[in-house]
Amino acid sequence: MLGMPLRRRLRLLVATVTAALLALLATGTASAIQPGGITDEARLMNDLFWIVTIAGLIVFGLVGAALVYAMIRYRRQNDELPPQFHGGGKIEAAMVGVPVLIVIGLFTISMIILVQIDDKAEDEALTIDVTGFQFSWQFAYNLNDLGTNTDPNAEGTIAVIGTPANDPILYMPVDEPVEFLLKSNDVIHSFYVKDFLYKLDLIPGRVNSFTVTARETGDFSAQCAELCGTNHALMRFIVRVVERDEFDAWVAAEAARQLGDGALVSASGTQGD
Amino acid sequence: MATVAVPQLSGYHRPAVLDWIMTVDHKRLGILYLYFTLFFFAVGGILALLVRTQLAVADNSFVGNDAYNQIFTMHASAMLFLFIIPVWAGFGNYLVPLQIGAADMAFPRINALSFWMLPPAGILMFAGFIVDGGAADGGWTAYSPLAQQTGVGMDMWIIAVIVLGMSSTIGAANFLVTMFRMRAPGMTMFRMPIFCWTMLVTALLQLLATPVLAAALVMLFIDRNYGGQFFDPNGGGNVVLWQNVFWFYSHPAVYIMILPGMGIVSEILPVFSRKPLFGYKAFVFATIGIGGLGFSVWAHHMFTTGSVLLPFFGFMTFMIGVPTGVKIFNWLGTLWGGSISFPTPMLFAIGFVSMFLIGGINGTYSAAVPVDFALHDTYFVVAHIHYVLFGGSVFAVFGGLYYWFPKIWGRQLNERLGKLHFVLMFVGFNVAFFPMHMLGLDGMPRRIAVYADSAGWEALNMLSTGGAFLIAVSMIPFLIAVVMAFMRPKDQPDDPWEANTLEWATTSPPPDYNFDSLPPVRSERPLFDARHSGEEQGH
Ligand SMILES: [Cu+2]
Numbered sequence: 109m110l111g112m113p114l115r116r117r118l119r120l121l122v123a124t125v126t127a128a129l130l131a132l133l134a135t136g137t138a139s140a141i142q143p144g145g146i147t148d149e150a151r152l153m154n155d156l157f158w159i160v161t162i163a164g165l166i167v168f169g170l171v172g173a174a175l176v177y178a179m180i181r182y183r184r185q186n187d188e189l190p191p192q193f194h195g196g197g198k199i200e201a202a203m204v205g206v207p208v209l210i211v212i213g214l215f216t217i218s219m220i221i222l223v224q225i226d227d228k229a230e231d232e233a234l235t236i237d238v239t240g241f242q243f244s245w246q247f248a249y250n251l252n253d254l255g256t257n258t259d260p261n262a263e264g265t266i267a268v269i270g271t272p273a274n275d276p277i278l279y280m281p282v283d284e285p286v287e288f289l290l291k292s293n294d295v296i297h298s299f300y301v302k303d304f305l306y307k308l309d310l311i312p313g314r315v316n317s318f319t320v321t322a323r324e325t326g327d328f329s330a331q332c333a334e335l336c337g338t339n340h341a342l343m344r345f346i347v348r349v350v351e352r353d354e355f356d357a358w359v360a361a362e363a364a365r366q367l368g369d370g371a372l373v374s375a376s377g378t379q380g381d
Numbered sequence: 382m383a384t385v386a387v388p389q390l391s392g393y394h395r396p397a398v399l400d401w402i403m404t405v406d407h408k409r410l411g412i413l414y415l416y417f418t419l420f421f422f423a424v425g426g427i428l429a430l431l432v433r434t435q436l437a438v439a440d441n442s443f444v445g446n447d448a449y450n451q452i453f454t455m456h457a458s459a460m461l462f463l464f465i466i467p468v469w470a471g472f473g474n475y476l477v478p479l480q481i482g483a484a485d486m487a488f489p490r491i492n493a494l495s496f497w498m499l500p501p502a503g504i505l506m507f508a509g510f511i512v513d514g515g516a517a518d519g520g521w522t523a524y525s526p527l528a529q530q531t532g533v534g535m536d537m538w539i540i541a542v543i544v545l546g547m548s549s550t551i552g553a554a555n556f557l558v559t560m561f562r563m564r565a566p567g568m569t570m571f572r573m574p575i576f577c578w579t580m581l582v583t584a585l586l587q588l589l590a591t592p593v594l595a596a597a598l599v600m601l602f603i604d605r606n607y608g609g610q611f612f613d614p615n616g617g618g619n620v621v622l623w624q625n626v627f628w629f630y631s632h633p634a635v636y637i638m639i640l641p642g643m644g645i646v647s648e649i650l651p652v653f654s655r656k657p658l659f660g661y662k663a664f665v666f667a668t669i670g671i672g673g674l675g676f677s678v679w680a681h682h683m684f685t686t687g688s689v690l691l692p693f694f695g696f697m698t699f700m701i702g703v704p705t706g707v708k709i710f711n712w713l714g715t716l717w718g719g720s721i722s723f724p725t726p727m728l729f730a731i732g733f734v735s736m737f738l739i740g741g742i743n744g745t746y747s748a749a750v751p752v753d754f755a756l757h758d759t760y761f762v763v764a765h766i767h768y769v770l771f772g773g774s775v776f777a778v779f780g781g782l783y784y785w786f787p788k789i790w791g792r793q794l795n796e797r798l799g800k801l802h803f804v805l806m807f808v809g810f811n812v813a814f815f816p817m818h819m820l821g822l823d824g825m826p827r828r829i830a831v832y833a834d835s836a837g838w839e840a841l842n843m844l845s846t847g848g849a850f851l852i853a854v855s856m857i858p859f860l861i862a863v864v865m866a867f868m869r870p871k872d873q874p875d876d877p878w879e880a881n882t883l884e885w886a887t888t889s890p891p892p893d894y895n896f897d898s899l900p901p902v903r904s905e906r907p908l909f910d911a912r913h914s915g916e917e918q919g920h
Contacts, residue, residue: 150755152751153751153752153754153755156749156751156752157746157749157752157755160745160746160749160752163745164742164743164745164746167738167742168738168739168742171709171713171738172735172738174713174717175713175716175731175734175735178713178716178717178719178721179716179721179723179731182654182716182717182718182719182720182721183720183721183722183723184655184720184721184722185720186720188720189655189720189913190654190655190656190718190719190720191656191718192656192657193656193657193659193714193718194657194659194660194661195659195660195661195663195714199660199714200660200663203660203663203706203707203710203711203714204663204703204707206706207702207703207705207706207707208703210702210706211699211700211702211703211745211748212699214699214745214748214749215695215696215699215748215749217749218695218748218749218750218751218752219692219695219750221751222691222692222695222750222751225751294526295524295526295527295530296524296526296527296620298685298758300758300824300826302755302823302824305754305755306754306755307685307754307755307757307758308685308687308754309685309686309687311620311621311686311687311688312526312614312615312620313614313615313618313619313620314614314620314621314687314688316686316687329824329835329836331826331829332826333757333758333759333826334524334758335450335519335520335524335527335828336527337450337527337530338446338447338450339446340446340450340828340829340830341446341829341830341831341832342446342831344833
């Protein structure tokens, strides 16, 4: 490198730095997004994320390279005035046309994926009533709405209620659709599970709902994503995705414990147990 | 001509302080705006350092959760309402009359009123820190019903923002009349300097959007203090209504915060490329396009509320990428084939283009609705807004300061210190904000005061905090350069940069009345024409 003329050395340096930055950008985002979510819906979103990312990297690479090239190639070398080019019809049409094509392409793809994600509401899905409050969560299960294996004559509700110091655990079965009904009675919260690649707000005065099908078992940390006051940061919870029989066993145990004497017992199933 | 004896107040000189307080001169008001806004840039910056210190390590207790909410709320409020929005009014005040060859703004006294509404509003907003319950802590977005719960600091914040809105509304009217009515002979609309065009569209946005915010804030004030229930579902109100009216202002406000910065960059790039702005008219129409589309994308801040027509707002949000993309081409085309030199203003302008490019690309993630479900309200969005408003707007502010410093203060800022300032700020900025993309993808929500060690976010947060302090360090060479400049005599010629626009056709700094004479205006570059008249010009 030392033997080269200054200009080539400079170009090489700039090219290396640019390539390194690009590589950093790509690997950084790649490593951060993995794993790409644990639900069917999340995997669709993950695909879209990569499409947007690749399109973005191409635009960044082309424009960045053009910028760096122009800065080197056209740097001032003498007092001569460069050609006074104002622009022209064809180039300006291309200036509009290229971005139009890119954004319409991306829009179309994101709408296709949006429709696929939304098209999942199923009546027989297990329903979990989620209530956010300052500053934790309540997850309630109606015994006659537990998805497959439900006894339609069962009565009663079991609930898991957390505290800011004691993160509640949300149990859900793997490989079947689960519907979440989101409610709040105080301020706006947001139900955000990073591994669902999804969030939806809990809004006083309305009920929001969404459905997902988890494909991996395990514990996944989650938390409130909408500023809701002093201890907003402590409004965390755990999503525990388990096999169906494990889920049924948990429900049975909780029902016996909470409904055995007819009372609804709080704070069971929290992380501190 | 008959001579009339005018009584002379010889012997009386107004004290300098009074002179500044009483002034209706657009240049002095512009300078006051700049001092005021840079002061609040420093205040907002100190608050940002507190935020970054708190987040540097997991489970930190450097500031409590309550204090943290006040600090980040006031950081954003200071930066947006007391720095970025009025700093453009500062540049605009100083430059618009000079660039169009006028002697002053259309309504000089109203202009003074616009400025003097700012200090009381700033004091009122920050006085929240000394009242019971502390300063506003509901975020700068003040989402209801959370904004109904907090203390009297919130009421002070509401009143302050209403006053600031009034200031920018009447300021906007003043700019519009000035540009429509007071241009020099020969300066058609399409010969107006590009910075003026961006100020014009900004003023239109302010005039149309700010009153909506004012109305929303009055409703919130009534809800809080007089039993109103506009945003309270228990009384028949609607929680999401607040978000609709708030973002109806605040999304156009993002363009209010960036368009004049684009204008400044579009003044600097041609001068130091020694070429005209590539596609001037396309740039003007793109600016108008951004302004128009800016009113139809507000709900992309609300995709996760479950009460938004997703396809429409997703589409409009993507569409706003088109005029933005056009501008990137404008700037590239300006550099292309030029004869480019790299003094400090040019470095900041190119820094703007490259960082704004990233800010445009990472914005498309939020337009792709399903991706927004994942990234909304995470640090990814924090990265995005800072690439637009810091990598964009703040770089443009400093580019503009280095560029017009010789005109405004008659002195040059030291080039070496300026370049050091740029390099430190550019590196610090990227170290501070690029890791936030990864944090957001890794699920770190914004506006949280603490995170658990087990979340695994500590290393990137520590890196980001280091970058934030590097940005703070980059201000040292800038301040030294300013002090050094003021210790020197005013020695700058009319036109030290071989620039294009009329402000360089008068002395540095200009006299009270601005111009002794004006060159003829036959294009958007009257000074270039004057310098090169007689030579053959390429096209
Ligand atoms: Cu919450």
